[in-house]
Amino acid sequence: MASSLLNSSVTRVSQWLASPLRPRQYLELLNPLWAEQSCGRIEKIQRETDNAVTLVIRPNHRWQGAVSGQYVRLGVDVDGVRHWRCYSVNSAQRPGDETFSVTVGRVNGGRVSTYIQDTLRVGDVIALDKAMGDFVLPTDATAKLLFISAGTGITPMMGMLRSLRDSGIAADVTHLHFAPTEKDCIYFNELNDFARRPGFNLHQSLTREGGQHFDAALLDNVCPDWAERKAYVCGPEGLMNAVRTHWQNNELSSQLCEEVFQPVRAEVPAGAGGTVLFWNAGSSTEGAGDKPLLEVAENAGLLPKHGCRMGICQECVVTLREGQVRDLATGEVFGESGETIRICVCAAAGNVTIDL
Amino acid sequence: MKQENASADFVSALPNIPAAKHLSEEQLQTFGARLTEIGQRYMDSRGPADERYIRRVIAAQRTLAFVARIVIYSGILYAPMFFVGAFLLGLAKIIENMEIGHNVLHGQWDWLKDPKIHSSKWEWDGVCPSKQWQRSHNYIHHKWCNVVGMDRDFGYHVLRVSEKQEWKPVYLFQPISNMLMAILFEWGVAVHDDKMGGLRTGETTIEEARPSFKRLFRKIGWQVGKDYIFFPLLAGPFFFSVLLANVGANLIRNLWAYAVIFCGHFPDGVEEFEPSDVENEDKARWYVRQILGSANISGGPVLHFMSGNLSHQIEHHVFPRMPSNRYAAVAKEVRVLCQEYGIRYNSNNLPYQLFTVWRKVFRFALPPRTPQNPATQTP
Numbered sequence: 010m011a012s013s014l015l016n017s018s019v020t021r022v023s024q025w026l027a028s029p030l031r032p033r034q035y036l037e038l039l040n041p042l043w044a045e046q047s048c049g050r051i052e053k054i055q056r057e058t059d060n061a062v063t064l065v066i067r068p069n070h071r072w073q074g075a076v077s078g079q080y081v082r083l084g085v086d087v088d089g090v091r092h093w094r095c096y097s098v099n100s101a102q103r104p105g106d107e108t109f110s111v112t113v114g115r116v117n118g119g120r121v122s123t124y125i126q127d128t129l130r131v132g133d134v135i136a137l138d139k140a141m142g143d144f145v146l147p148t149d150a151t152a153k154l155l156f157i158s159a160g161t162g163i164t165p166m167m168g169m170l171r172s173l174r175d176s177g178i179a180a181d182v183t184h185l186h187f188a189p190t191e192k193d194c195i196y197f198n199e200l201n202d203f204a205r206r207p208g209f210n211l212h213q214s215l216t217r218e219g220g221q222h223f224d225a226a227l228l229d230n231v232c233p234d235w236a237e238r239k240a241y242v243c244g245p246e247g248l249m250n251a252v253r254t255h256w257q258n259n260e261l262s263s264q265l266c267e268e269v270f271q272p273v274r275a276e277v278p279a280g281a282g283g284t285v286l287f288w289n290a291g292s293s294t295e296g297a298g299d300k301p302l303l304e305v306a307e308n309a310g311l312l313p314k315h316g317c318r319m320g321i322c323q324e325c326v327v328t329l330r331e332g333q334v335r336d337l338a339t340g341e342v343f344g345e346s347g348e349t350i351r352i353c354v355c356a357a358a359g360n361v362t363i364d365l
Numbered sequence: 366m367k368q369e370n371a372s373a374d375f376v377s378a379l380p381n382i383p384a385a386k387h388l389s390e391e392q393l394q395t396f397g398a399r400l401t402e403i404g405q406r407y408m409d410s411r412g413p414a415d416e417r418y419i420r421r422v423i424a425a426q427r428t429l430a431f432v433a434r435i436v437i438y439s440g441i442l443y444a445p446m447f448f449v450g451a452f453l454l455g456l457a458k459i460i461e462n463m464e465i466g467h468n469v470l471h472g473q474w475d476w477l478k479d480p481k482i483h484s485s486k487w488e489w490d491g492v493c494p495s496k497q498w499q500r501s502h503n504y505i506h507h508k509w510c511n512v513v514g515m516d517r518d519f520g521y522h523v524l525r526v527s528e529k530q531e532w533k534p535v536y537l538f539q540p541i542s543n544m545l546m547a548i549l550f551e552w553g554v555a556v557h558d559d560k561m562g563g564l565r566t567g568e569t570t571i572e573e574a575r576p577s578f579k580r581l582f583r584k585i586g587w588q589v590g591k592d593y594i595f596f597p598l599l600a601g602p603f604f605f606s607v608l609l610a611n612v613g614a615n616l617i618r619n620l621w622a623y624a625v626i627f628c629g630h631f632p633d634g635v636e637e638f639e640p641s642d643v644e645n646e647d648k649a650r651w652y653v654r655q656i657l658g659s660a661n662i663s664g665g666p667v668l669h670f671m672s673g674n675l676s677h678q679i680e681h682h683v684f685p686r687m688p689s690n691r692y693a694a695v696a697k698e699v700r701v702l703c704q705e706y707g708i709r710y711n712s713n714n715l716p717y718q719l720f721t722v723w724r725k726v727f728r729f730a731l732p733p734r735t736p737q738n739p740a741t742q743t744p
Contacts, residue, residue, distance in 0.1 A: 025595050028587045029488035034481075035431060038424055046481070089416030091478040316504030319651075321685045323472045323484045324504055339405065348478060349485060 041134040047071035051133045052108060057195045060115040061161060062126055063099070067108045068137055075109050075140030077101055077168030078241075080268070083111070084136030087124045091136065093345060094121045097165035097243070097268065098140060101172040112195060114161035144241065144268040145169070150178050152239050155232055157223065157252055159187035159244030165268055166241060167196055170203055183210045183232045187248065189217040223251050236261060243268040277333065277342060283360040287311060288330055290365060296357035298335060303352040306365060313352060313365045320354035327352055332361030378650075384636055384709050385653050396706045397649025403698050404684045407691050411476060418690045419474055419482060423465060430457035434596065437610045441603050451610040455617025456671075461490045462622060463673025468689045470499050475686075493555035494584040497577060501558055507685055511630055511658030512638045519630065519637070521546070521557055525729040526722075527637040532732040539730045543723070550619035550626075555581060621671070624719055625662070629678040632660045633721035634711045655682035656703060661696070661712035668715065669693060679710065 023032045037044040049072070053065035075081055075098045082093045096111035116122045129135075146169050147154075156166040163186055173180050184203075188194045194213065204211040212231045214220035221227050228235055236259060242252045249267060256265040277283075282298035285305050296305040303325055306313045316324030320338060326349045333344035334355040342358045344350065352363065378390040388396070437450030466489030468474070474482045488495050501517060509515035513529045520526050524543060525536040546553050556562075560577040563569030592615060597608040636657040643654070662668065662676035669676050669692075677692035680699055687695065703710040 022595060025587065025590050028591055029490055030427070035427055038427055086416070086477075086479075089411070089413045089477055316500060317508040319508065321507055322503035323470070323475075323499055326472075326475075326485050349475065349483070 042067075042069040044069065045071075047137045047139065048134050049137050051129060051131050051135065054129065054131055057112060058193055060126070060193070061112055061195050063110050063112045064125070064129070065100075065108055065110045066135070066137070072107060072137065073139050074102075074107075076145045077172040078145040078165040078268075079140040079142045080144070080165070081109075081111065081140040082138035084138070085121050085124060085129070086135075087120050092121045093136075093138070093347060097144070097168060099164040099168040099171070101168065101175040103175065112161060112164045112167075114195075142268065144243070144266055146172060147239055150180070153181040153234070153237060154183070155235055155238040155240040156182065156184040156186075157240065157242040157244070157248070158184075159223075159248045160189075160193070161195065162242075162244030162248070162268075162270070163195060165243055167199075169241075170209075174203070174206070179206070179208045181208045183212070183235075183238065185212050185214070185223070185228070185231055187214045187216055187220070187223065187244065190215055191218070223248055225255055228255070236264075239264055239266070241266045241268070243270075245270065277359040281359065282357045283332065285309075285357050286360070286362040288362055288364045296361070298356055298358065299337065300356055301337060301353050302334070302350075302355055302357065302361075302363060305357070306352065311365060315353055318353045320351055323351070325352045326350070328364040330362040330364055333358045334361060379653065381642055382636065382638070382653070382657070384657050387707055388653075392706060393649045393653070396702070396708070397647075397652050399702055400652050400683060400699070401648070403695060403702070404687065407684070407687055407695050411688060411691075415688050415690060416477055419465075419477075419688070422460070423482070426457055426460045426465060429453060430461070433457050433614070437596075437607055438600060440606060440610065441600060444606075447606055447610045448613075451613035452617065454611070454614035455621075458490055458614060458618040459621050459671060460673075462618060463625070463675060464670060464689060465673075466490070466495075467673050467675070470495055471503060472686050473688045488584075490588075491551045491554065492581075492585050492588045493551065493557075494580045497558050497580060498554065503685070505559065507682065509643065510655055510682055511636065512640055512643055512654075515640055515643070517557065517559060517562065521553065522562060523553075524726060526631045526725045527729065528733055529637045529639065530729070532729075536730050539726055543726045547620055547623040548616065550623045551615065555585070624715065625672040625675050627722050628660060628662050628715065628718040629675060630659060631722045631725060632711065632713070632718040633725070634709065635660050652683055653708060655679070656699075656708055656710065658682070659711070660718060661710075662715050662718055663712050664714060666693075679712075 026032075027035060031045055033043060033045040042048065042050055047069065049066040049068040051064055052067045055063040055065070057063055077098055077100065080095045080097050082095050084091050084093050096113060098109050099112055100108070100110040113122055113125045115126050144165050156169075158166050166184065170182070170184075173182070184200075186194075186200070191197065194200070194215075200211060200213070203209050210232075214222075214227075216222055232238070240252075240256065242249060242265065249269065253262075253265065253267065256262050280298045282296045282300070284293055285296035285302060286293040287306060287309070290311055292309060292311075294305060294309040296302060303313060303315055303318065313327070314324055316322040329344050329346060329348050329350050331346050333342050334350050335342050335358040337354050337356055344361075350363070376389060377386045378388050378393040379385045433450050433453035433456075435450075436446055436453055440447030440450060466487065469482055469487045470484050470489070472484040475484050480486050484499070506516055506518040511519055513519055513527060520530060523546065524539050525532060558577055558581075560569050560574045561581075564571065564574050592611040593608055596611060597604045600607040636654075638654060638658065646654070656679050659678040659682045661679050662672065664676060674689035674692045675681060677696050680687070680692045680696050681689075683699065684695065700710050700712075
């Protein structure tokens with residue numbers, strides 16, 4: 010009692026002494042992991058294929074843990090600018106070990122994936138968000154499972170498989186995996202090790218070496234009891250659509266668990282606007298591609314906070330939830346969700362959602 | 366260029382602004398477009414070197430502030446260290462307020478997308494809450510720079526520094542109020558808010574000003590608690606020595622910030638404007654007003670750094686969101702462009718600029734000589 014009182018008053022006084030900063034903003038000068046924000050150090054970088062690496066990350070004290078198969082947002086500084094990308098946790102949970110791993114595939118022209126492949130080094134510190142998503146093993150350990158994955162879509166499945174292996178559960182799993190060639194197959198050896206385990210039935214289809222793409226016939230052939238299984242799918246849009254449709258047609262959607270890749274952004278025609286959704290006001294309206302979002306909001310009867318109306322004062326900065334905007338001064342189209350924008354000089358570029 | 370425009374059919378784009386009335390509309394617009402191009406070129410080239418710069422400055426400043434506090438306590442063993450520590454802490458506060466705080470709060474580093482160095486999150490080491498200052502400075506001062514009656518920073522409602530301001534008897538005391546502003550600079554900034562100021566003129570009600578006051582008192586609590594209560598208490602019987610050292614550090618910061626900031630818009634040669642000058646103002650006209658209404662301080666890299674690069678006041682007003690470490694380079698181009706178009710580019714050393722500011726403070730304390738009677742005017 011007395012010690013906790015002492016503890017909390019020491020904390021209070023140290024906050025006062027450090028103000029307007031927080032005490033941890035001094036501590037992080039010694040070790041970036043002592044920062045107030047959630048972040049992690051790259052412990053190991055392991056090459057899986059020519060175009061995929063696995064990062065083993067040691068998170069700091071803010072980390073709340075991750076369940077294998079969930080996704081976590083990594084904040085990587087590329088040329089000084091922070092970018093956030095989601096990756097699936099593919100390591101098994103181990104008591105007493107906080108490290109986790111993700112596998113990053115190279116995306117053609119992808120700034121972040123290229124940086125991670127070519128420039129990121131062991132010891133670098135990256136920002137982390139908390140792990141999220143329900144693409145995880147069912148609580149019922151005896152459930153029969155079906156994994157359908159393509160390319161790097163295998164990473165969340167790998168997390169679940171490793172968890173099953175480490176916990177010694179001999180689950181009944183059928184795994185249907187698609188990859189262009191054997192060379193592109195991440196975890197090729199480890200998967201084949203799994204294939205030797207009882208209850209694990211692996212079917213790999215190398216689509217550029219004569220293997221089939223996903224269809225109903227292939228599924229019936231490889232996994233005749235597919236309708237009885239809890240199914241998981243992760244891969245490119247084409248595979249996701251085919252699988253989703255098949256499960257819908259059989260009225261089994263509730264048994265299908267989907268994990269989408271980074272959403273594919275529709276190309277916005279030059280100068281086009283879109284529908285503007287004001288998140289906390291709960292209303293939406295059309296926003297022209299050349300009209301500042303501030304004016305769009307005002308015309309919709311909202312009164313956003315603002316100042317100069319010329320982009321210099323930061324009074325009208327709001328958070329972009331979804332979509333992209335056009336900087337009316339430079340014409341640049343930009344925006345990642347969570348980024349801040351100045352609504353007096355930015356217009357909608359396609360549909361956008363903003364937090365006024 | 367001035368000579369070329371002497372022809373009879375010349376139409377001035379800015380007939381009411383003596384320092385720029387030699388420009389035709391076409392010249393004015395080309396000038397504006399070229400300035401925009403220069404700014405965009407620098408903004409496009411922002412990259413990892415700039416990021417390293419600001420992160421290093423922040424780390425160095427925090428280290429300096431920490432060391433300064435330790436040095437102050439070492440005064441317990443060897444008294445002169447109180448003075449050394451106060452001086453170091455003053456430096457740390459100057460760097461935090463000017464090169465880091467002021468510039469972060471302008472959004473100069475928002476492009477890093479790091480919430481730790483972002484205009485919407487930063488709180489600086491001074492009694493004025495960041496949010497309040499952002500509004501009065503980034504918006505009202507920067508947008509309406511040197512427009513008498515609109516730019517609340519023009520004379521800070523305390524000083525008369527132009528004949529365009531109407532004389533009142535209270536201005537007779539302005540040499541004294543000027544001195545008090547220098548000593549109490551951070552407090553002056555803190556009470557200089559349009560909501561709070563509106564109380565005096567009756568433009569705002571107590572209810573409207575209440576949130577501003579609440580925010581201000583909370584911030585004052587943190588700042589006073591830190592520098593004048595908790596750090597001195599840690600020294601036990603040396604409470605008053607540490608208190609005095611902290612007062613000294615804040616005083617050093619106040620005097621320096623006052624000097625740099627007063628040299629930004631009040632030295633001889635800067636123009637003042639009327640509200641009618643900014644009606645229908647376009648970007649090119651806005652640029653010209655910002656340039657004519659600002660003054661630079663010439664000097665070496667140390668002066669520029671310690672002034673938060675506000676010594677490049679002209680460039681800061683033209684490109685308020687450009688990272689401050691780029692002002693020195695962009696200044697060379699802006700200066701050449703201004704010369705080419707015959708637009709005055711006011712730059713001089715600190716003692717000279719400060720001398721002309723003080724001269725104005727004394728000169729404009731007195732009522733204007735009646736223009737109706739030319740006989741009383743000195744030649």
